[in-house]
Amino acid sequence: MTASPALVDHLFRHAAGQMVARIARILGPGHLDLAEEVVQDALLRALQTWPYGGVPDNPRGWLFQVARNRALDLIRRETNWRGLLDRTDLIETLTPQGVQDHGESVLDEELAMMFMCCHPALHPAARVPLTLKLVGGFSIEEIAGALLTRRTTIAQRLVRAKRQIRDEKIPLEIPSADALAERIDPVIEVLYLLFNEGYAAHGGENLTRADLCAEAIRLAKLLVQLPHPAFAPRLHALLALMLFQASRLPARVNDLGDLLLLSEQDRSRWDQGLIAEGFRHFDRALSGKEITSFHVEAAIGAYHAAGTDRAATDWPYLLRLYDDLLALKPTPIVALNRAIALAMVEGPEAGIRALEEIKAHEAFRDYYLLPAVLAGLEVRAGAMAVAARHYREALAMPCSAPERRFMRRELARLTDVKSPSARHW
Amino acid sequence: MAKFLILARDTGVRRDMSPESMQAVIQRYRAWTENLQKAGRLSLANKLKDNEGRVLKRQGGKLAVTDGPFTESKEIVGGFWVVDAKTYDEVLEFTRDHPHLEVGTLEIRQFHDFPAK
Numbered sequence: 454m455t456a457s458p459a460l461v462d463h464l465f466r467h468a469a470g471q472m473v474a475r476i477a478r479i480l481g482p483g484h485l486d487l488a489e490e491v492v493q494d495a496l497l498r499a500l501q502t503w504p505y506g507g508v509p510d511n512p513r514g515w516l517f518q519v520a521r522n523r524a525l526d527l528i529r530r531e532t533n534w535r536g537l538l539d540r541t542d543l544i545e546t547l548t549p550q551g552v553q554d555h556g557e558s559v560l561d562e563e564l565a566m567m568f569m570c571c572h573p574a575l576h577p578a579a580r581v582p583l584t585l586k587l588v589g590g591f592s593i594e595e596i597a598g599a600l601l602t603r604r605t606t607i608a609q610r611l612v613r614a615k616r617q618i619r620d621e622k623i624p625l626e627i628p629s630a631d632a633l634a635e636r637i638d639p640v641i642e643v644l645y646l647l648f649n650e651g652y653a654a655h656g657g658e659n660l661t662r663a664d665l666c667a668e669a670i671r672l673a674k675l676l677v678q679l680p681h682p683a684f685a686p687r688l689h690a691l692l693a694l695m696l697f698q699a700s701r702l703p704a705r706v707n708d709l710g711d712l713l714l715l716s717e718q719d720r721s722r723w724d725q726g727l728i729a730e731g732f733r734h735f736d737r738a739l740s741g742k743e744i745t746s747f748h749v750e751a752a753i754g755a756y757h758a759a760g761t762d763r764a765a766t767d768w769p770y771l772l773r774l775y776d777d778l779l780a781l782k783p784t785p786i787v788a789l790n791r792a793i794a795l796a797m798v799e800g801p802e803a804g805i806r807a808l809e810e811i812k813a814h815e816a817f818r819d820y821y822l823l824p825a826v827l828a829g830l831e832v833r834a835g836a837m838a839v840a841a842r843h844y845r846e847a848l849a850m851p852c853s854a855p856e857r858r859f860m861r862r863e864l865a866r867l868t869d870v871k872s873p874s875a876r877h878w
Numbered sequence: 879m880a881k882f883l884i885l886a887r888d889t890g891v892r893r894d895m896s897p898e899s900m901q902a903v904i905q906r907y908r909a910w911t912e913n914l915q916k917a918g919r920l921s922l923a924n925k926l927k928d929n930e931g932r933v934l935k936r937q938g939g940k941l942a943v944t945d946g947p948f949t950e951s952k953e954i955v956g957g958f959w960v961v962d963a964k965t966y967d968e969v970l971e972f973t974r975d976h977p978h979l980e981v982g983t984l985e986i987r988q989f990h991d992f993p994a995k
Contacts, residue, residue, distance in 0.1 A: 460905060465897035493893070500891055500900045504907030504977075505925035505957035592896030 460508060465496055467671075468513050469590030471549070472520050474562035477587075479543045480524075482569060482618050482625040485587065487534065491527065495520035517549040561627060563588060563675055569618065569625045571640040579614040580643050581650070582607050589668050599662050600650060630681065637684050640676065641691060644669050645747075648695050652702075663702060670695050677734070686741035689734040690748040696731030697754030700724040706855055715757065728758045746782035749774055768797040785816040789823060801833040821850040825860055832867070841867045879962045881921070881989040882969045889928070889956040890981020906977035914961060914972060925957035956982065960989075 469492055477488040495516050509515040524544050528534040570584040582600065585591040593611065597604040617623065628636040651665025673692040677685065704722035707713055735751050753774050760766060775791035788811045796804025808827050817823045828843035844864040848857065890903075914920040935942045956978075963969045969986050978984055 459908070460901055463898065463901075465901035469897040496897055496900050497891060497893065497895070500895070500903060501889060501928065501956070502925050503904045504911075505886075505923050505959075507911070507923075508904065508908060590897045592894065592898075594894075595896050595898065 460512060463590075464512060465499075465516075466590035468516050468549075469493075469496060470566070470588045471560055471563060472517060473587055473590075474560060474566040475517075475547060476520065476524060476544070478562045478565065478625055479540055479547070480537060482623060484537070485615050485618065487524070487527070487537075489587075491520050491523040494523045511549075513549045517547060521545070521547040564679065565626045567640055567672065567676065568627055568636055569623060571636075571643045572618075572623050573636070573639050574621060574623060575614050575617060576610070579610045580639065581646055582610055583614050584643050584647070584672070585668070586611055588672065591668075595664075599665050627679070633679075633681055633684065637687075641687070641747075644673050644676070644691065644695075647672070648698070652698055666695070666699050666702065670699060682741075686738050686743050687745050687747060689740075690738035690745060690751045693731045693735040693738055694747055694751035694754050696727045696734065697751065697758045700727035700731065700758060723758070731755065731758060744781075746778055749778040749781060753778070766797075768794060772798045785811055785814045789817075789826065793826060796830050796833075801830040804830045805834065819850050821847040821852040821856065821860075823847075824850075825856075828860075828863070832863075837867050879964060880991060882961050882963055882966075883987045883989065884959045884961060884969070884973060885985040885987070886956040886958065886978045886982060887985065888982030890978075903977065910975075910977055911959075914959070919962045919972070920959060921962060922960040923957070926955055928956075 472492045472495070473485075473488045476491065477485055480488055498519050499512075499516060503509075521544055525541055528537045528541060528544075566588050567584060570587055571580050575583070582596050585596045585599070586593070591599070593604060593608050596602075597607045600607070648666055648669035651662045651667075651669065670692070673688065673695060677688045677692055679685075679688070700723050701715075701718065703724060704718040704720070705713060731751075732755065735755055738748055738751060753771065756767075756771060756774070772791070772794040775787070775794045779787050779791050789808070792804045792807035792811075795807050805827060808823065808830070811817070812823060812827075824843040824847035828840045828847065831837075831840035831843060841864060844860050844867070848860055848864070852860075895903075911920065911923060929948065930945070931947055933944045933946045935944075961969060961972065963972070966986060966988065973979075973984055973986065976984060
């Protein structure tokens with residue numbers, strides 16, 4: 454016996470998405486369940502045999518072949534699927550051609566699947582789980598865990614969305630050049646949500662759910678290969694901003710899993726490979742005339758990624774970027790971030806005033822970050838009692854365990870020590 | 879050196895497992911097998927097909943052949959390994975951290991050491 458080759462990370466997950474995409478493309482979007490079933494069968498067969506017989510030399514080819522045979526078998530044997538008998542010739546041609554075990558590979562079918570999962574006719578709340586399930590190869594359980602939503606809720610959304618796809622004949626294809634302008638934004642939105650969901654992690658034990666960030670980046674890399682130059686700058690900007698953010702993931706928490714501020718992070722732990730990749734895509738983002746909010750966000754990320762010395766941070770420059778961002782994307786969250794930059798330029802009182810103006814917004818009703826930022830600014834302004842009140846308010850809202858520990862630590866410092874050292878954001 | 883058979887019962891396979899967790903299970907078995915191979919102690923590993931087979935029985939002078947055995951999943955022999963070791967204790971050392979123990983049981987049996995003819 455010889456040692457079997459190691460499996461590439463996430464091979465099953467990615468192969469699942471690719472196989473479902475290819476098979477569903479042949480069977481039609483009305484038969485997503487059948488495509489998923491034969492793919493799951495192929496993976497289960499691997500699970501039952503590879504532990505003993507070893508991993509085959511071409512694992513992806515093996516999986517494709519088993520899934521293909523299973524599909525042929527079901528269609529020929531079961532009366533339910535008789536209507537698909539005319540597709541068997543096409544199914545026989547199914548191979549993992551064009552898919553490699555290493556490096557990035559892109560399949561038209563995967564892109565088509567992304568567009569289908571993010572179709573504007575589908576309920577927005579269904580698009581992210583559907584993309585994770587069909588393109589990402591996540592299980593319902595994993596999606597529920599990643600999105601902090603109940604398993605049954607996710608399952609229901611998926612069932613409804615698939616039924617709608619079947620009933621309304623939502624196509625499984627890459628939109629035509631004309632239609633692309635209105636179809637690309639919902640896809641971008643899903644990737645952006647996916648990344649932020651992974652990055653921000655509003656609940657749970659871990660600060661980041663790195664798998665979601667990685668999946669968003671993988672999908673964005675598929676999307677930038679769309680041969681439509683008009684959208685390229687926007688897509689490269691989106692990818693660049695994700696890469697810059699992701700480069701800091703390893704440094705965001707200390708060994709105990711506690712949250713660290715940008716200023717406290719060990720910059721040697723930032724992932725230089727991701728930063729370099731981010732700058733490559735950022736360059737390409739600037740190749741067109743269009744400036745989107747993603748461009749500005751990427752520019753902010755690029756500034757942090759390039760800097761090595763926090764003391765020299767050019768806050769007036771960052772504030773101008775946040776002003777631009779707020780103009781392009783006037784959301785309460787952007788306004789919150791701008792207020793932090795404003796405080797660094799004009800002092801904590803200016804930041805506090807800006808935050809008080811937006812505090813009543815619906816978006817902040819349950820969002821711990823606003824009172825937490827206010828608390829930090831009040832500390833800098835010397836109002837310790839007010840700061841403590843804000844931390845208590847923030848602690849009463851949902852947030853992740855590391856964020857909670859961070860705020861408790863700060864609160865303890867405020868209440869235990871007479872003159873706490875000033876802290877900066 | 880003697881030969882031992884390690885039988886894995888109950889495969890622990892659930893239909894709704896995620897692709898990621900299936901891959902993780904395979905990786906753990908693979909790592910275990912590789913360690914044994916590196917030590918030069920593994921002579922065979924294989925798996926018996928589930929839910930099929932033939933059972934033969936002589937009944938009143940007639941041979942009865944039935945499909946099976948269809949045993950309860952706990953009794954299913956998922957697969958087996960044949961390893962070289964000096965004693966049961968040494969095999970126990972190999973199998974103490976076996977990934978199969980997370981889902982099922984292992985049974986260890988020593989081969990009879992018949993003299994070569």
